[in-house]
Amino acid sequence: MAVPTSSSASPLFLREPEIRRGVELLYFGYSHMTRAIDDELSVQGLGRAHHRALYFIARQPDLTVSELLRLLAITKQSLGRVLNDLAGRALVEQRTGTSDRRQRLLRLTAEGSALEARLFESLREKVSAAYAQAGQGSVAGFWQVLEGLIPESERDVVAGLRKS
Amino acid sequence: MAVPTSSSASPLFLREPEIRRGVELLYFGYSHMTRAIDDELSVQGLGRAHHRALYFIARQPDLTVSELLRLLAITKQSLGRVLNDLAGRALVEQRTGTSDRRQRLLRLTAEGSALEARLFESLREKVSAAYAQAGQGSVAGFWQVLEGLIPESERDVVAGLRKS
DNA sequence: GACGTTGGGACAGCCATATTGACGTATCTA
């Protein structure tokens, strides 16, 4: 168990207990956030994979399939099934790209948008309660650390979501 | 899309963009942290489920099966397979409980402990880089917000990990 | 215009991880 960087020369916050605390809180925090919408999803007969697609399409309408693939980091096959489900339930619709007609531009139908908003409401409750409880000063730190977990090569892809 | 609490009366950090940013960063941060150990796990022929069990047993030796079930929030069935795999590879060993002989006390073998340490090393690199980049002041906020995501009813279970 | 590349879709089959419900046994506790 001798971890080199647990030496007394490291800053306190880089020692093993602080790292483990971060790992555990990230695990439990993520788990509870995602479980917050499981009930509503299963009522709709959808799973978490469907929600992730729904979420990002809501976030960035006219997203292309390949952009969505990059965000989700899954294979074309896996996304295909999810997207077919969502299209079959008329939650998502596809248009041919304008500048590049090979592309499929994805967006939510009115129904899909309503569902995403309902699911987001559950997330909002969870997250805003956590923000409020932690206090405004904590939120910036929360963002900062999480950004540090994202490899630089992907940070711009994620940041692209905030432009819309 | 009209979210009631997006009204101008809410603090800035409770409005939709700030909530979405948190949701997304939590998703990407968690994803990248867990992917950091996938390669090493698949070399061992193990999956993430095995790592989670390994992690918590390392964290709290002589954990009982039911305590582990609470932490992982999965069914006995699912845990059973994982635990059998780990025992079959001599990474985990079980002893009969002392005060209550119905219990099985779980702990890592020397080999299991070495593997967990190796996997933790990858997590440590990821998380400590994020901590260092964000700065010491951010870490407290990071913890605060994540704690707020955990229901009160479970906070003591999670906090119990820090006693050891 | 031919050719290579790219965006998207689909086939088949497989694997990991979770679920439910039922049942059995050993052990603890009142």
Added chain:
DNA sequence: TAGATACGTCAATATGGCTGTCCCAACGTC
């Protein structure tokens, strides 16, 4: 002794990933 608890295990099922292969339409370029 009776009931509750801790653990293990049966069978069946669902979800969401994966690989490998193949295909087509559209784009870009020489």
